[in-house]
Amino acid sequence: MGFLSNLINGISLGSIYAVIALGYTMVYGIAKMLNFAHGDVIMIGAYVVYLAGSKAGLPPVAAVLVAMVACTALGVSIEKIAYKPLRQATSLAVLITAIGVSYFLQNIALVIFGANPVNFKSVVSIPAIKLFDGQVVISGETSTAIVVSLIIVIALSLFIKKTKSGRAMLAVSEDKGAAQLMGVNVNRTISLTFAIGSALAAIAGALLCSAYPILSNTTGAMPGIKAFVAAVFGGIGSIPGAMIGGILIGVIEILGRAYISTQLADAIVFGVLILVLMFKPTGILGKKISEKV
Amino acid sequence: MKTKSKLIKPYTKKSFITYALLIAVFTIVQLILNFGKMSFMMQSLLVPLCVYSILAVSLNLTVGILGELSLGQAGFMCIGAYSGALFSSLMKEAIPEAMVRFPIAILLGGLCAALFGVLIGIPVLRLRGDYLAIVTLAFGEIIKNICASLYLGKDAEGFHLSIKSAADMNMAPDGKMIINGALGLNGTPKDSNFTVAFIILLITVIIAYNFVYSRTGRAVMSIRDNRIAAESVGLNITKYKLITFGLTAFLAGVAGVIYSHNFSTLQASKFDYNMSILILVFVVLGGIGSIRGSVIAAVVLTLIPELLRETIGNYRMLFYAVILIAMMLVTSNSKLKGRITAYTNKLKGLIKKEKKGEIK
Numbered sequence: 001m002g003f004l005s006n007l008i009n010g011i012s013l014g015s016i017y018a019v020i021a022l023g024y025t026m027v028y029g030i031a032k033m034l035n036f037a038h039g040d041v042i043m044i045g046a047y048v049v050y051l052a053g054s055k056a057g058l059p060p061v062a063a064v065l066v067a068m069v070a071c072t073a074l075g076v077s078i079e080k081i082a083y084k085p086l087r088q089a090t091s092l093a094v095l096i097t098a099i100g101v102s103y104f105l106q107n108i109a110l111v112i113f114g115a116n117p118v119n120f121k122s123v124v125s126i127p128a129i130k131l132f133d134g135q136v137v138i139s140g141e142t143s144t145a146i147v148v149s150l151i152i153v154i155a156l157s158l159f160i161k162k163t164k165s166g167r168a169m170l171a172v173s174e175d176k177g178a179a180q181l182m183g184v185n186v187n188r189t190i191s192l193t194f195a196i197g198s199a200l201a202a203i204a205g206a207l208l209c210s211a212y213p214i215l216s217n218t219t220g221a222m223p224g225i226k227a228f229v230a231a232v233f234g235g236i237g238s239i240p241g242a243m244i245g246g247i248l249i250g251v252i253e254i255l256g257r258a259y260i261s262t263q264l265a266d267a268i269v270f271g272v273l274i275l276v277l278m279f280k281p282t283g284i285l286g287k288k289i290s291e292k293v
Numbered sequence: 294m295k296t297k298s299k300l301i302k303p304y305t306k307k308s309f310i311t312y313a314l315l316i317a318v319f320t321i322v323q324l325i326l327n328f329g330k331m332s333f334m335m336q337s338l339l340v341p342l343c344v345y346s347i348l349a350v351s352l353n354l355t356v357g358i359l360g361e362l363s364l365g366q367a368g369f370m371c372i373g374a375y376s377g378a379l380f381s382s383l384m385k386e387a388i389p390e391a392m393v394r395f396p397i398a399i400l401l402g403g404l405c406a407a408l409f410g411v412l413i414g415i416p417v418l419r420l421r422g423d424y425l426a427i428v429t430l431a432f433g434e435i436i437k438n439i440c441a442s443l444y445l446g447k448d449a450e451g452f453h454l455s456i457k458s459a460a461d462m463n464m465a466p467d468g469k470m471i472i473n474g475a476l477g478l479n480g481t482p483k484d485s486n487f488t489v490a491f492i493i494l495l496i497t498v499i500i501a502y503n504f505v506y507s508r509t510g511r512a513v514m515s516i517r518d519n520r521i522a523a524e525s526v527g528l529n530i531t532k533y534k535l536i537t538f539g540l541t542a543f544l545a546g547v548a549g550v551i552y553s554h555n556f557s558t559l560q561a562s563k564f565d566y567n568m569s570i571l572i573l574v575f576v577v578l579g580g581i582g583s584i585r586g587s588v589i590a591a592v593v594l595t596l597i598p599e600l601l602r603e604t605i606g607n608y609r610m611l612f613y614a615v616i617l618i619a620m621m622l623v624t625s626n627s628k629l630k631g632r633i634t635a636y637t638n639k640l641k642g643l644i645k646k647e648k649k650g651e652i653k
Binding site: 033082085086092095097099100103104106108110111115232261266267270271274281 | 356360361362364413416417419420423424426427428430431432434435438439441442457475566570573577581607608610611613614615617618621622624625626627628629
């Protein structure tokens with residue numbers, strides 16, 4: 001039974017990684033850049049939920065909504081200020097800028113909120129589910145994370161397939177120039193991608209800090225990097241891939257922590273990344289991109 | 294007939310200016326030290342300054358010359374620090390003379406790091422850009438985590454190793470702990486001093502300049518500028534990438550050894566992601582590809598925050614982040630860059646005009 005509850009916890013953590021990975025994978029697919037700051041947007045989102053919920057006394061759902069709005073604004077302005085001027089620059093320059101933005105967010109949070117971590121009050125009020133006469137307990141946070149991330153993945157897939165803006169996103173990710181010639185507003189589409197990714201980051205922040213309730217300025221960094229691992233694992237640019245990769249990474253991490261070593265759990269996750277990139281760099285559901293001269 | 298001075302190539306001049314500058318700074322610092330005018334805090338900064346400079350120069354070989362981003366600098370440093378410190382603490386009795394022991398430790402640490410650099414480089418260097426950056430970051434974290442959960446002890450029966458816990462080693466109770474998990478290594482002999490660190494820095498800079506202006510260096514730069522063209526004229530991309538990556542790892546390992554021999558305790562948690570980013574900031578601010586710039590940036594960016602520690606506090610990292618973004622926007626955005634060049638040209642023109650006016 002211990003294995004089953006570990007597995008469920010792994011799936012739950014993995015679902016949170018999946019929501020974060022969606023932000024990475026969409027931005028990577030469209031803007032062809034690794035948005036290093038995504039993990040820190042999660043942290044900012046969690047702080048906003050904390051301020052709006054625990055400090056200002058808003059109900060949890062309203063607090064998450066406020067955080068989504070705040071993160072959307074943050075994500076879009078990051079894109080406008082830091083990334084848009086560098087659209088023609090080398091990937092090295094863009095990557096260094098993204099690292100700079102990540103560092104900036106971490107340290108501005110340090111200056112504003114201080115170095116002491118805060119105790120995050122869970123936004124979930126669903127009671128725990130008991131299975132097998134209480135041998136396996138699934139907490140409300142766990143089940144909520146799984147359900148919410150499933151809803152998000154399905155909704156996002158539908159959005160991309162069915163709506164005009166969604167199809168514009170697909171077109172831009174396939175070929176920016178051709179999309180522009182067909183009348184797609186590339187800049188607006190990229191902004192929209194950042195907006196959606198950042199709004200999802202706020203949800204991920206609320207879920208993550210509900211499950212692991214210690215919030216500090218570096219809360220987002222490690223989950224962010226692991227979610228990127230998940231996105232690569234599932235195949236970058238693919239939305240179902242992000243979900244599969246996220247859940248696999250979450251399960252590997254929790255099982256590794258339970259059965260191998262607590263301290264080495266992170267090392268195992270990163271080891272998986274190196275193995276994936278060695279043997280199947282395109283990930284589980286990714287497409288191979290051949291380079292044109 | 295050409296005079297001898299004209300035969301000096303421009304890059305020789307450039308590198309010799311750097312060597313001269315370094316030696317001049319070293320002499321001045323030594324003079325101040327001899328007159329006892331340096332505060333204790335400044336004295337304690339001398340070795341770290343050299344270490345950071347070595348790290349920045351070595352990272353610049355990968356970022357500036359090869360054009361790939363490596364975020365695993367702290368990982369290589371960690372390997373060097375651990376292997377060097379382990380060697381020194383084991384050989385403390387066997388080789389009591391620090392002048393003999395320390396160079397061996399430095400070479401050993403560097404070679405261990407280079408070995409890992411090449412090992413990780415073979416699969417990883419096929420990747421480019423973002424992937425390479427994230428894998429090197431992952432690698433650095435793996436190294437840090439493994440080092441932090443490493444337990445090594447020695448008793449009458451020999452060595453005991455575990456990556457789980459101290460109890461897992463089955464060591465006799467009278468045994469001696471050498472590496473104690475997250476608490477790290479204790480009792481490393483304090484072999485580093487400013488003179489040694491400076492000599493290693495000078496050697497690093499000499500290696501870097503000679504590498505950049507060698508046949509290999511030019512090949513590496515051609516790969517950076519156009520990989521496909523370089524490949525089509527018959528350059529072995531993987532080989533040159535591995536050489537650069539290995540050299541970067543070697544020098545980072547050397548820096549790690551010096552770092553570990555400057556403190557008596559060594560913890561793996563020091564070598565985290567932030568350390569790698571810090572070195573990257575030095576490289577970017579000093580000018581990507583500029584070796585002299587890396588050293589200057591490492592020194593200035595370490596000194597300023599230390600001197601202003603009380604006034605800036607938490608703002609120090611914020612300041613770095615803003616610098617990083619601003620530098621990238623200014624140097625890589627063609628519009629901004631054009632505007633700034635136009636402005637500086639105008640300024641230069643004004644200065645020239647003024648000078649002409651004076652002559653009249």
